[in-house]
Amino acid sequence: xxxxxxxxxxxxxxxxxxxxxxxxxxxxxxxxxxxxxxxxxxxxxxxxxxxxxxxxxxxxxxxxxxxxxxxxxxxxxxxxxxxxxxxxxxxxxxxxxxxxxxxxxxxxxxxxxxxxxxxxxxxxxxxxxxxxxxxxxxxxxxxxxxxxxxxxxxxxxxxxxxxxxxxxxxxxxxxxxxxxxxxxxxxxxxxxxxxxxxxxxxxxxxxxxxxxxxxxxxxxxxxxxxxxxxxxxxxxxxxxxxxxxxxxxxxxxxxxxxxxxxxxxxxxxxx
Numbered sequence: 001x002x003x004x005x006x007x008x009x010x011x012x013x014x015x016x017x018x019x020x021x022x023x024x025x026x027x028x029x030x031x032x033x034x035x036x037x038x039x040x041x042x043x044x045x046x047x048x049x050x051x052x053x054x055x056x057x058x059x060x061x062x063x064x065x066x067x068x069x070x071x072x073x074x075x076x077x078x079x080x081x082x083x084x085x086x087x088x089x090x091x092x093x094x095x096x097x098x099x100x101x102x103x104x105x106x107x108x109x110x111x112x113x114x115x116x117x118x119x120x121x122x123x124x125x126x127x128x129x130x131x132x133x134x135x136x137x138x139x140x141x142x143x144x145x146x147x148x149x150x151x152x153x154x155x156x157x158x159x160x161x162x163x164x165x166x167x168x169x170x171x172x173x174x175x176x177x178x179x180x181x182x183x184x185x186x187x188x189x190x191x192x193x194x195x196x197x198x199x200x201x202x203x204x205x206x207x208x209x210x211x212x213x214x215x216x217x218x219x220x221x222x223x224x225x226x227x228x229x230x231x232x233x234x235x236x237x238x239x240x241x242x243x244x245x246x247x248x249x250x251x252x253x254x255x256x257x258x259x260x261x262x263x264x265x266x267x268x269x270x271x
Contacts, residue, residue, distance in 0.1 A: 005106040008068060018103050020086025023094065024145030026103075027051045028084040029202070032111065032240050033073035038081060039239070039268065041069065043202045048085060051141040052102075057087050059102050072108060080109040080240055084144070115241035116271035119264065122245035122256060123162035123236070125176060127225070128152045132168045132197035140200035152177045163236075165249055168197045173223045179236035179244075180204035183228070184257055188217045190231070203237040203269075210263050233257035242269025 006012035020026035029044045038044075045061045052059040069081060084105040090097030130152045152164050164177040174192050175181050180201045183190045189211055194200055211218050228234075234246035234254045243264045245256045264270055 003108045005068070007101075007104055008064065014086075014103060014105065015089050017089045018086045019088060019091065019096070020084070020103060020144050024143060025055070025096065026084065026086040026144045027055070027142055028082060028144060029142065030109075030239055031069075031081045031083065032079075032242075033076070033081055034078045034268075036074040038069060038073045040202050040206060041066075043205060044083070044239070047142070047200070047202055048083070051143070052085065054137070054141055055087070055143070056096060057102065059085060065104060068106065072106070076108055078111065080111055082107045082109060086144070111240055111271065115244075118162065118241055118244045119269075119271055122247040124160060124248040125163055125165040125236075125246060125250075126157055126161040127250055128155070128164040128166050128177070130155075130164075130166070131171075132166060132174055134169060134196040136196050139196050139198060140194050142199050142201075149177055166198075167225060170222075171225050173225055173228065174198040176236050179238040179241075182207065182235050182237065183223065183231040184233035184235075185231045187215075188219065190219045190221060190223055192223045193220055201238055203239050203242065206267055207237050207243060207263060210267060214259070214263075228252055233260075235260050241271070242267065 004011060006014055014021065027048055029048055031038050031041060031044050033039065049060045072081060086103035087096060088100035088102055090100045130148060132148055152166060166174050166177055168174050172192065173181060174194065175198045181192055191204065191208065208218060228249055229252055232255055235243055235257055236246060237243050243260055245260055246254050248254065
């Protein structure tokens with residue numbers, strides 16, 4: 001059974017009028033922990049603080065919350081901590097309250113066992129028919145309304161594919177159903193712009209820093225589906241599986257990148 005804490009109390013009940021439940025008015029982060037430490041904890045908490053500000057409410061992690069997260073990482077071996085923030089209860093209809101108690105929900109989960117195999121063997125992506133809408137006010141935020149991803153995941157993947165490649169309304173490549181995307185051509189690395197749609201993942205940020213430190217020519221820009229054939233390598237990133245090479249997108253094949261293993265090792269991402 002999943003262990004859950006609400007506002008610091010284990011198995012405490014969420015108010016049924018919580019705005020995160022009613023409207024998706026909130027944010028969340030999934031943080032991998034290993035060897036008693038949460039990877040990139042500060043970056044996760046900073047992203048939540050920035051996301052809350054963009055949604056219009058003030059939040060920053062309290063000392064007791066940080067202490068609880070660190071304690072859980074120390075006492076639960078390896079796994080995933082999910083931290084969910086709901087704006088709280090109040091307001092009239094959609095209109096948010098001017099003040100209120102933010103609901104903080106912590107849950108502990110196992111890392112999916114197949115992620116380690118993905119790191120070793122790479123994965124294949126299938127293009128999804130579900131296109132992401134453009135909304136610059138929400139782009140980049142890992143908010144609670146994930147209905148687009150629910151629709152993407154509701155379709156059965158064909159045999160031989162591991163996840164969906166997701167595009168926006170203009171058929172620009174954005175991400176996979178659960179991860180950010182990088183494409184490589186020699187020393188040039190491109191990661192799609194998420195100015196209009198998609199999630200700005202913490203692992204995406206860490207890998208961008210690692211690539212810049214290694215002297216790669218990094219670009220954040222629009223990438224059309226037709227442009228995928230211009231690249232030799234590709235990989236995806238998220239906070240749980242770290243970094244995974246792409247072997248195939250639909251009928252297009254990629255070679256395994258020669259440097260992803262070293263980045264994975266340097267960021268302590270190996271499962």
